[in-house]
Amino acid sequence: MELKKKLLEHDKRAVARLISMIENDDQKAFNIISELFYLTGNAHIVGITGPPGAGKSTLTASLAKKLRDLDKTVGIIAVDPSSPFTGGAILGDRIRMQDLALDEGVYIRSMGSRGHLGGISKATHAATRILEIYGMDYIFVETVGVGQSEVDIMKIADTTILVLVPGLGDDIQVLKAGIMEIGDIFVVNKADKDGADKLVLEVEMMLNLRKMENDWQQPILKTIAIQDTGIDILVNKIFKHYNYIKTTGLLKSKKLKCIEAELAEILRERFIDMVYNSNNAQLDLKEIANEIFNKKTDPYTAVDKIFFELKERSN
Amino acid sequence: MYTDRKIRVVIAKPGLDGHDRGAKIIAHALRDAGMEVIYTGLRQTPEKIVETAIQEDADVIGLSSLSGAHMHLFTRVMELIREKDAENIIVIGGGIIPNEDIPKLKESGIAEIFTPGTSMKEIIDFIKSKTISNCE
Numbered sequence: 001m002e003l004k005k006k007l008l009e010h011d012k013r014a015v016a017r018l019i020s021m022i023e024n025d026d027q028k029a030f031n032i033i034s035e036l037f038y039l040t041g042n043a044h045i046v047g048i049t050g051p052p053g054a055g056k057s058t059l060t061a062s063l064a065k066k067l068r069d070l071d072k073t074v075g076i077i078a079v080d081p082s083s084p085f086t087g088g089a090i091l092g093d094r095i096r097m098q099d100l101a102l103d104e105g106v107y108i109r110s111m112g113s114r115g116h117l118g119g120i121s122k123a124t125h126a127a128t129r130i131l132e133i134y135g136m137d138y139i140f141v142e143t144v145g146v147g148q149s150e151v152d153i154m155k156i157a158d159t160t161i162l163v164l165v166p167g168l169g170d171d172i173q174v175l176k177a178g179i180m181e182i183g184d185i186f187v188v189n190k191a192d193k194d195g196a197d198k199l200v201l202e203v204e205m206m207l208n209l210r211k212m213e214n215d216w217q218q219p220i221l222k223t224i225a226i227q228d229t230g231i232d233i234l235v236n237k238i239f240k241h242y243n244y245i246k247t248t249g250l251l252k253s254k255k256l257k258c259i260e261a262e263l264a265e266i267l268r269e270r271f272i273d274m275v276y277n278s279n280n281a282q283l284d285l286k287e288i289a290n291e292i293f294n295k296k297t298d299p300y301t302a303v304d305k306i307f308f309e310l311k312e313r314s315n
Numbered sequence: 316m317y318t319d320r321k322i323r324v325v326i327a328k329p330g331l332d333g334h335d336r337g338a339k340i341i342a343h344a345l346r347d348a349g350m351e352v353i354y355t356g357l358r359q360t361p362e363k364i365v366e367t368a369i370q371e372d373a374d375v376i377g378l379s380s381l382s383g384a385h386m387h388l389f390t391r392v393m394e395l396i397r398e399k400d401a402e403n404i405i406v407i408g409g410g411i412i413p414n415e416d417i418p419k420l421k422e423s424g425i426a427e428i429f430t431p432g433t434s435m436k437e438i439i440d441f442i443k444s445k446t447i448s449n450c451e
Contacts, residue, residue, distance in 0.1 A: 013401075087321065094353060098356060098367075
């Protein structure tokens with residue numbers, strides 16, 4: 001197939017088109033990934049997450065520039081929120097990355113979250129695979145600006161960087177569960193602002209309290225991404241973390257866990273599609289919802305019935 | 316589940332003028348019309364704009380210029396579109412553009428020019444009508 005050939009010939013247009021096809025659930029794109037799946041798994045996938053306005057895009061751009069200086073190729077996927085009302089989106093992460101727009105060794109793609117709530121979009125994972133097949137050494141995935149519980153990035157990133165900024169709350173915030181638990185590297189960006197040192201201390205205290213699952217000591221770094229301050233150290237920590245998870249076998253166990261979660265997710269989705277596309281009156285979810293609303297049945301009994309119906313049909 | 320094919324639009328301000336209010340209003344209106352708008356910010360070169368549109372798999376490029384340099388900048392974008400074999404991307408323009416320049420811009424391949432006073436609906440309808448065939 002033409003697109004497959006072009007992808008292997010390092011045509012960015014093929015990458016762009018394939019990612020759109022994935023976003024639009026076009027089976028042909030998934031078939032191409034299947035055929036070239038043996039080429040995936042070689043890039044270092046780095047997740048960049050944190051609250052809106054923390055400087056994720058600027059930081060991503062400065063990291064990408066450093067890696068280009070080392071002659072590494074870089075793919076960037078930047079996710080911004082889609083409107084829950086119209087489905088439209090303003091994808092503005094590229095504004096901070098336009099210095100990289102003409103670099104042959106960089107591909108940047110903006111994505112709308114399209115209803116997905118975990119901080120990335122449904123298509124993001126498959127898009128990283130397209131970039132791996134294309135041959136990128138590093139792939140940055142920048143999440144939407146997150147609150148406290150959008151932690152899907154840890155399912156696709158080998159190294160997750162949590163970007164924080166001073167001034168977002170008191171020291172209880174850093175103790176809360178969720179987003180604060182997924183950073184392999186913590187960054188306090190805009191470190192020239194008031195409260196940066198205090199935030200570093202609070203995060204350090206939180207990290208000291210935490211029960212360690214392994215002996216990777218999460219570093220906390222201060223950066224001023226827009227001035228390129230602290231980026232060299234951050235790049236080194238990214239290398240160090242990757243080296244650590246590779247040599248300890250953590251990378252493998254992490255990936256295995258993620259693949260299992262991905263399988264479950266695809267299965268769930270296929271299953272729901274099957275119910276929706278069944279053309280079986282017993283499986284009409286709109287009708288069942290109506291019955292539940294009118295108290296003729298309840299959600300639990302209804303699901304039991306759906307499973308029974310599916311089993312009957314497959315026999 | 317069925318996902319709609321989204322219209323993707325790159326909104327770009329080529330050249331040196333620093334007024335992006337118009338571009339932002341358009342971006343917002345297109346967002347509300349359900350499109351994915353890739354906003355690239357001020358002072359873009361035609362080269363960056365076209366490369367961005369290619370990497371983003373955009374259906375449409377919307378150029379805004381208030382500086383008077385539209386003849387040079389818009390036609391350069393069209394040149395690059397042809398050079399890069401990206402004629403599937405529809406290019407529209409807006410801003411302060413004298414009427415007498417419009418035929419020349421259209422000749423260069425710009426699909427439409429929207430001058431001040433155009434309603435958002437007109438622009439949205441135009442984009443939808445031009446992209447509908449691409450989207451099926």
